[in-house]
Amino acid sequence: MQAAVLRSSPGRLEIEDVAIDKPGSREVLVRTAHAGLCHSDLHFMDGVWQVREASVMGHEGAGIVEAVGNDVSHVKPGDHVITCLSIFCGQCKYCLSGRPHLCANRSQVVARDTPVLRDSKGQALGQFASLGCFAEQMVVHEHAVVKIRDDMPLDTAALIGCGVTTGLGAVIRTAAVKPGSSVAVIGCGGIGLAAVQGARLMSAAPIVAVDISAEKLENAQRLGATHVVNAREVDAVQAVKELTGGGVDYSFEAIGTKKTAEQAFGMLARGGTATVIGMVPIGVTLDIPGAELFMSEKRIQGSLMGSNQFRTDMPWFIELYLDGRLKLDEMVSAHRPLDEINEGYDAMRGGIGTRTVIDFER
Numbered sequence: 001m002q003a004a005v006l007r008s009s010p011g012r013l014e015i016e017d018v019a020i021d022k023p024g025s026r027e028v029l030v031r032t033a034h035a036g037l038c039h040s041d042l043h044f045m046d047g048v049w050q051v052r053e054a055s056v057m058g059h060e061g062a063g064i065v066e067a068v069g070n071d072v073s074h075v076k077p078g079d080h081v082i083t084c085l086s087i088f089c090g091q092c093k094y095c096l097s098g099r100p101h102l103c104a105n106r107s108q109v110v111a112r113d114t115p116v117l118r119d120s121k122g123q124a125l126g127q128f129a130s131l132g133c134f135a136e137q138m139v140v141h142e143h144a145v146v147k148i149r150d151d152m153p154l155d156t157a158a159l160i161g162c163g164v165t166t167g168l169g170a171v172i173r174t175a176a177v178k179p180g181s182s183v184a185v186i187g188c189g190g191i192g193l194a195a196v197q198g199a200r201l202m203s204a205a206p207i208v209a210v211d212i213s214a215e216k217l218e219n220a221q222r223l224g225a226t227h228v229v230n231a232r233e234v235d236a237v238q239a240v241k242e243l244t245g246g247g248v249d250y251s252f253e254a255i256g257t258k259k260t261a262e263q264a265f266g267m268l269a270r271g272g273t274a275t276v277i278g279m280v281p282i283g284v285t286l287d288i289p290g291a292e293l294f295m296s297e298k299r300i301q302g303s304l305m306g307s308n309q310f311r312t313d314m315p316w317f318i319e320l321y322l323d324g325r326l327k328l329d330e331m332v333s334a335h336r337p338l339d340e341i342n343e344g345y346d347a348m349r350g351g352i353g354t355r356t357v358i359d360f361e362r
């Protein structure tokens with residue numbers, strides 16, 4: 001099969017012929033239908049974060065089950081599935097307390113005696129996030145997939161595998177935004193737009209979208225933002241405070257930089273909560289005024305994959321989409337074949353578009 005491999009970081013993806021193993025116990029073979037280009041992969045491609053070995057990249061995918069190993073109970077051949085990197089054991093204290101996205105035994109769940117993937121020379125390849133969605137097939141643990149309705153389009157379903165779940169979950173699960181609250185979202189890429197939609201679904205008002213792209217801000221308004229701030233033209237923190245009469249109840253950072261994370265805290269009202277969704281680089285320290293934390297009861301927190309419970313969340317998001325309340329088609333800016341994947345990431349680097357989807361089947 002063909003797959004997109006990252007051999008050095010920083011580096012570009014190389015399309016290679018890759019051999020894939022049969023599914024073992026509790027594993028599932030999935031024929032990939034579509035995969036979304038997520039900024040998280042770009043962090044590793046550009047060397048902001050490091051991969052430990054040559055790996056097939058991609059972690060936002062959907063497809064159809066082709067075969068299952070022994071003891072698989074959740075899916076069967078022919079089932080339509082979404083993959084998710086929040087692989088869980090179901091037995092640790094985090095899983096049992098309703099926080100499977102923080103599972104303490106993930107590495108043990110995905111461990112196997114032989115590698116799933118090998119290159120043309122027989123050398124082992126890693127699976128990014130234990131998935132490797134930029135390949136025509138995947139072998140993953142059954143706790144990395146969720147069965148979905150057959151009538152859900154798989155190209156839009158792929159977006160739910162990471163970006164949509166991360167953005168919606170940050171609003172609905174991590175921050176638990178209350179109806180009538182004021183919200184600001186910094187960054188209007190795929191995750192940020194999902195957060196904007198999450199705020200709309202939670203009946204927040206006003207919802208302020210912040211970005212430096214006029215095109216992305218226009219898209220944010222179409223998806224639920226009531227106000228927009230172009231941070232290229234004005235001071236974002238001051239503008240949000242002026243729009244909201246002193247700051248927002250909830251802010252969401254969806255870019256992953258020191259500056260924007262600090263801005264998210266800076267635009268809070270008294271008692272407000274800032275949630276950092278973006279992957280702030282390892283080693284970066286945020287400068288947060290201690291007096292404001294204490295005297296104004298402000299909070300700042302992280303959100304890992306939207307604090308998801310993906311086996312129940314993703315089918316729910318699909319119902320919202322099919323019911324017309326969650327807009328996914330509007331978030332897809334381009335479709336490309338696998339051999340144009342680097343061009344898709346070049347567009348992302350240039351701030352062009354929202355979400356590119358790689359099509360393995362048309």
